[in-house]
Amino acid sequence: MSRLPVSLLLGAALSAGFLAAALLSFVWTPHDVESLVIANRLQPAGGDFPLGTDQFGRDLLSMLMVGARTSIAVALVAVGIGITLGVPLGLAAAATRGSLLDEIIMRGNDLIFAFPSLVIAILITAVFGPSALNAILAIGIFNIPVFARVARGGALSLWTLDYVLSARTAGKGKVRISAEHILPNIANLLIVQATIQFSLGILAEAALSYVGLGAQPPTPSWGRMLAEAQTMIYTHPMLAVLPGLAIVLMVLGLNLMGDGLRDVLDPRLRRQRT
């Protein structure tokens, strides 16, 4: 019964590995990622350079570590924006179900959903200039309606329960009930959604960097490593394979973790498993 699902363990291990690499990169990397030593260019893996070097002589392992830092930071802040703005909006919409406020919030959501997220992200970075900060903003805005929807959906079913009615007979207002009774009971939904959005954020950051609209040089990023490697994909395929693999494994890890968390946290699925 208390056995955790394999997907959760595997996903958590993968995610934790990348997180550890990202944190380690703050204090130590095998080589400096900003110094270009052309003499070391395109070294094969092994020896001084565990994964080899790129065409400017930078150590690939170090770049992947710092790239993880960029990806995680962008996705984390973007998810944070989504949660801090989206969840209160969703809770407010649920608390005032059917009112004008509910309509405004949910139609606003629909409006954001109606635009393709990457195109808007490109627009934002095109107007305000490409930078990691603008990438965060662009990805974050598109997380808001996702969390608003999830929060509203979960909250609506709770608002019909007797303990919420009973809190109302205890004279509690909608804000207080949302904070005390609704939010803690939809937290599991939100955590699962957060891991999924986190992985989507990583993908979005990689895509923006790939087209040059994410983190700017010399800050390494997985997306740009892919872009820079594509001219040499036939001669030095590892330059493209390694950052690609990093993206795949990170996203896979987060998705597995999300699936596993859902199994553990959702009581209905938990009953089915036993």
Place this chain on the structure above:
Amino acid sequence: MIRIEALSLSIHGLPILRDVSLAIGKGQIFGLVGESGSGKSMTALALMQLLPNGAEITGRAHLDEIDLLTQSEADMCALRGNEIGMIFQEPMTALNPVQSIGDQVAETLLIHDAATRAEARRIARDRLDRVGLSHIGMDRFPHELSGGQRQRVCIAAAIALHPRLLIADEPTTALDVTTQAQILDLLKDLVAEEGMSLLLITHDLAVVSDMADHVAVMQKGEIVEQGPTAQVLGQQNHPYTRALFAASSHQPDRAQMAGRAPLLDVENVLRLYPGPRRGLTRGDPVRAVDGVSFQLHKGESLGLVGESGCGKSTLTRAILGLDPIQGGAIRLFGEPVTPAMRNDLRAGIQVVFQDPYGSFNPRWQVEKLVAEPFHLMAAPPPDRRDRVAEALQSVGLQPADMTKYPHEFSGGQRQRIAIARALITRPRILVLDEAVSALDVRVRAQILDLLADLQSRLHLSYLFISHDLTVIRAITDRVLVMQAGRIVEEGETETVFTAPAHSYTRTLLAAAPRLDIMGRTGTNAAM
């Protein structure tokens, strides 16, 4: 002929059924009675071989010549729906919401290759006619039907292939009393006409005494007593049967203490819901509560009885000041009740809901749950913990229970916690909204005793809302009968029950299954 011999079942090593033996003859109705968790449903699922993973089963179960326990899964699939039909408690969830009812009945036939598509539809129509739905089109969807009609669809699907055995698991528990009577009549007719055997699983002794030829009483996975219905219910040899019987017709000792001072005055209350959307406009508003007036006096116990959809819950919410009203007035201790009413006024009227599982935030400890209404006070009392402990003790729980979570309690205990929470602000009126409807009979009897005891100790007034006539009769002084948003009859409980004036009240009383004089309780027959 169904024969179960020495059937034992354990799931993941936990014993569920022990040595269950029973036999049901052709054309017989066999009643299986017991409280929740006694293993009634598991017995049925064992017959169907629909047990959860980890189930280990021993013993024998035969349907005529077929040994049910040794069939392969593929063979069981051929038997289910074909030789054994089953209907469940909740007809809404037992039907597929996106499939028309005709298709769902025809599906049984198609799965078993018993008919071509056209034939299957013809038979489905025929079966729907048979269960009394001749006026309902095949292309209707479950949500367009009433609860009773949905249960009829389930029955039509279950009998589509003329099964030898029909298993009905609490088939009328979710239905209103008048609908229940009709469904039970239908089942009786079907058994007589089709010559099937019916295994009727229920917690309700009155239903069994009305319906069954044979009855078995189950407790903790064992059949403690079985035999012809009249004999089992008449002699009640086993103490558990006696306890169940006594609890079903339990009458708590109540002191007459109703005063004349009105605490709650409901006058001509009107509650409207917006009408259905018609394009851009809306239809006429629905009058959910339509000109209701009554008074609740000090120390009185007032019943409000009616079937689902009659407006009693809507009225309750208005009285609690949760929803606005569109006409008339509600006055509590002389002051108007509105959603914006003052907190100290609210503290005077508290509520206990039906569902002992949905009534508590699962993440809170009992202390916090019970103390929640303190929010109504300007400042929480300094002896908060003592007050919670006192409230828990007054409902028969321990102060040590304060640090537990709701899932650690049984249904009856949870309902005690709900009562403790309602009492914590020392209200003068307690609204009990189907407060004992979800409980087993013996637990229900205990809670009714507790309520009677609390009323005399704390001089409480009760507004007791229920669809269950037995409960209303046991605990109230006066009763209101509500139908379609209006009060159709009002009077002393005994008078209304013995000499009902309104035709609707008479219908209700006639439909309620009776646990008649066959019991030792003699003249003290239950409703």
